[in-house]
Amino acid sequence: xxxxxxxxxxxxxxDERDVFDEEADESLLVQREWRNHMHRRVKEGYxxxxxxxxxxxxxxxxxxxxxxxxxVIINYxxxxxxxxxxxxxxxxxxxxxxxxxKINNLLDAVGQCEExxxxxxxxxxxxxxxxxxLDSIQDTDLCHGxxxxxxxxxxxxERLSENNAEFNKxxxxxxxxxxxxxxxxxxxxxxxHSENPSLTWILEQTATLVKQLGIPVDILQHLKQL
Amino acid sequence: xxxxxxxxxxxxxxxxxxxxxxxxxxxVEGSRLGVTEGRQxxxxxxxxxxxxxxxxxxxxxxxxxxxxxxxxxxDSKKMKVLEALIGMIEKFPYDDPTYDRLHEDLxxxxxxxxxxxxxxxxxxxxxxxxxxxxxxx
Numbered sequence: 110x111x112x113x114x115x116x117x118x119x120x121x122x123x124d125e126r127d128v129f130d131e132e133a134d135e136s137l138l139v140q141r142e143w144r145n146h147m148h149r150r151v152k153e154g155y156x157x158x159x160x161x162x163x164x165x166x167x168x169x170x171x172x173x174x175x176x177x178x179x180x181v182i183i184n185y186x187x188x189x190x191x192x193x194x195x196x197x198x199x200x201x202x203x204x205x206x207x208x209x210x211k212i213n214n215l216l217d218a219v220g221q222c223e224e225x226x227x228x229x230x231x232x233x234x235x236x237x238x239x240x241x242x243l244d245s246i247q248d249t250d251l252c253h254g255x256x257x258x259x260x261x262x263x264x265x266x267e268r269l270s271e272n273n274a275e276f277n278k279x280x281x282x283x284x285x286x287x288x289x290x291x292x293x294x295x296x297x298x299x300x301x302h303s304e305n306p307s308l309t310w311i312l313e314q315t316a317t318l319v320k321q322l323g324i325p326v327d328i329l330q331h332l333k334q335l
Numbered sequence: 336x337x338x339x340x341x342x343x344x345x346x347x348x349x350x351x352x353x354x355x356x357x358x359x360x361x362x363v364e365g366s367r368l369g370v371t372e373g374r375q376x377x378x379x380x381x382x383x384x385x386x387x388x389x390x391x392x393x394x395x396x397x398x399x400x401x402x403x404x405x406x407x408x409x410d411s412k413k414m415k416v417l418e419a420l421i422g423m424i425e426k427f428p429y430d431d432p433t434y435d436r437l438h439e440d441l442x443x444x445x446x447x448x449x450x451x452x453x454x455x456x457x458x459x460x461x462x463x464x465x466x467x468x469x470x471x472x
Contacts, residue, residue, distance in 0.1 A: 147353045154354035158361020163369035170373025171380075172432055178381030179388075179430040186389020193390065194397035197457035223386065230378050325404060331396040 178230055185223040187332055188308070192216050192315065195322065204322065211318060218311050381430065384441075388429045391448050394459060395421050398451075413454050420447045 196212045198204075316326050399417050402410070423444050428434045452458060 147349065150350055150353035151357035154357025154359075155361035155364075156357075157354075158358035158363075159365035159368065160361075161358070162362040162365025162367075163372070164365075166366045166369030167373040170370035171377035172373075173370070174374035174377025174379075175381035175384075175432040176377075176430045177374075178378035178383075179385035180381075182382040182385035183389035183392075183429065186386040186391075187393035187396075188389075189386075190390035190393025190395070191397040192393075193459040194394045194401065197455070197459050198398075198401055201455075201457060223382075227378070227382050230382070231375050324401070327404075328397055328400040330400075331393070 174230075178227070181226060181230060182223060184332075185219055185226070185308075188311065188315070189216060189219045189223075191329065191332060192219065195315075195319070195324075199322070208318065208321060215311055215314055215318070222308055222311065377432065380432065384429050387441075388424060388427065388444070391420065391444060392424050394448075395424065395451070398455065413451075416447065416451045416454055420444070420451055423447060 192212055192215055196209065196216070199209050199212065312329070312332065315332075316329060319326055319328055395417055399414075399421065402413060402417065423440070427440050427444060431437075434440075
C-alpha cells in the first residue's frame with residue numbers, strides 16, 4: 110500500500126505542469142495506469158487471501174459448531190424422546206385424551222425451545238462483545254442452554270429477560286398438579302412474544318404429568334443433567 | 336548502475352509485493368469468515384444429529400423404565416432390543432463430525448429404533464429437524 114501512496118505523492122508536481130510540456134500528459138497517464146494496476150494487484154491478492162484463509166478455517170469452524178450444536182440440542186432431544194415414550198405409553202393404555210393433549214403441548218413447547226436455542230447458537234460469532242452479552246444473559250438466568258444473544262440489542266434484551274423472569278416466576282409459583290397451570294403459562298408465554306418457554310418449566314410440567322400417569326418420577330432420572 | 340538495477344528489480348517485484356500485501360490482509364479476514372461460516376453450518380448439522388440421537392435416547396431410557404417397573408410382563412425380547420439400542424447410542428460419538436462410520440452407525444441405530452417401535456407396537460412422531468443433509472463440505 111505504501112507504494113500506491115508514494116505514487117500519489119509523485120503525481121502532485123505534475124499537476125502544476127507547463128501547458129506546453131507535451132510529455133507531462135503522458136507521464137501522468139503512465140502513473141495513473143501504474144497506480145490502477147497496483148490497486149488491482151492488491152485487490153486480487155486480497156481476494157486470493159480471503160479464499161485461502163477461508164479454506165483453512167471453514168472445516169475447523171464447522172467441527173466446532175457441530176460439537177456445540179450437538180451437545181446443546183441433545184438435551185432437548187432427550188426430553189422430546191421421553192415425552193414421546195410417555196405419549197406412546199398413553200396411547201397403548203388408553204389414557205384420557207386430556208393427558209394426551211397435555212403431552213402434545215409439552216412436545217410443542219420443547220420444539221419451540223429447541224428452535225429458539227438453535228437460532229441463538231447460530232447467531233453467535235466469536236467476537237468479544239458477544240461474550241460480554243453472553244455473560245450478562247447468563248447473569249439474568251434468562252434461559253438454560255441459550256449461550257448468547259446477538260441480533261437483538263440490549264434494550265430489547267432487557268425487556269425480554271424481564272418478561273422471562275416474570276414468566277418463570279408465574280410458572281414456578283403456580284401450584285403443581287393444577288391441570289391448567291401449564292396452559293396458562295403457555296398462553297402467557299405466547300402473549301409476551303418471548304419465544305423460549307423455559308426448559309426448567311417444561312421439566313416441572315413433565316414431572317407433574319408423570320405423577321398424574323401414576324408412574325414414579327424416577328423415569329426422568331436420565332434427564333437430570335438438563 | 337547498482338541503484339538502477341535495484342529500481343528495476345523493485346518494479347518487477349512490485350507486482351508480487353502488492354499482491355502479497357493484499358493477500359495477507361485478505362487471509363486474516365478470510366480466516367475469520369471461515370470460522371464463522373463453518374460454525375453456522377456445523378451448528379445446524381450437529382443440532383440435527385443431537386436432536387435425533389437425543390430423541391432415541393430419551394425414548395429408550397423412558398421405555399426401559401416403563402417396561403421394568405410398570406408392567407408385569409417379562410418380555411425379554413423387547414428388553415434385549417432396548418438394551419441393544421441403548422448400547423449403540425452410548426457408543427455413538429454424536430458430537431464428532433469426523434467420525435468415519437457416522438452414517439453407517441446412524442443407519443444401524445435408526446434400524447434398531449424401528450425394530451423396537453414395532454416390537455412395542457407404537458409409532459412415535461419425532462418431528463426430527465429436516466434442514467440440511469450432508470455432514471461436511
